[in-house]
Amino acid sequence: MNTTIPNNGLPKFTQATGSSGSGPSTTAANPSDAAATAPKADDQVKLTDSALALQEAARTGDTSVIDSQRVERLRQALADGSYKIDAGRIADRMLALEQQLGGTGKA
Template sequence: MNTTISNNGLPKLPQAASQPGSSATAESSATAAGSGAPAAKADDQLKLTDSAKALQQAARADNTTPIDSQRVERVRQALANGSYKIDAGRVADRMISMERQLGGTDKA
């Protein structure tokens, strides 16, 4: 399975002539070498692992949960005035649960 990478709005690099001995190829190679950027090859490919694909999908904006700005402001105010309480037991339980999930020992 191949994945196409878009240029994300970046300008396209000039394409080298298709003939290996042409002066355009030599000039573009010299320009690329002089600028520190490698010359692009027509047969370059990128294959993403399943993990990379999952990370890419998770990073998409449509998968995000909306932020509750009112709750964020309440927590911010509670932190500022010192009234925010942390339940250490609950934090520890969730950390242990996450560790079990990562280790594959959690059955939940």
Template sequence: MNTTISNNGLPLLPQAPGSPASGPAAGSGSVAGDAAASVPGSDDRVRLTDSARALQEAAKVDDQAAVDTRRVEQIRKSIADGSYQVNPAAIADKMLALDAQIAGAGKA
């Protein structure tokens, strides 16, 4: 089985000096990958910001379930029997607090 790799009319990037071969038929088919692999002394690192670390910690689920099924069932029953009361002021306050946090006003 023969596989042909073409550049679809796109210009080829120049090969780094000392590259083993040049042209569209040479290499692994990834010019950018070949160029990155030929950079001496490069190493890849990932640095997480404090926000990313906090999100990572928040995403971890310890020994407790992510959803309190007992509380969900209580709310479901109270909605079904008509005893569930909505507090619009509390909802509005929490929405405003979330909006402020997203906008960055919550930063100290």
């Protein structure tokens, strides 16, 4: 099966593959042109807190610690009907999440 993915109107970028002669030249004829395309020493990348959290969560060696005793207590409380739901706490956390996502917050 062949699948074609169109570029969706995005510009096509050619990739320099060395000195094949068919692509754009990787050496500049004018030294000032090379300076204009070279990365600057003061270029910086700053990740947002959300990006850092996603990066941390995506680490393959990171294993979450699961409190199996707490899981069992919750499972038992759900089974015997003694687990109480705190609707106010759930609502507060939903509002906090809404604010983090850029919502309007409390109405």
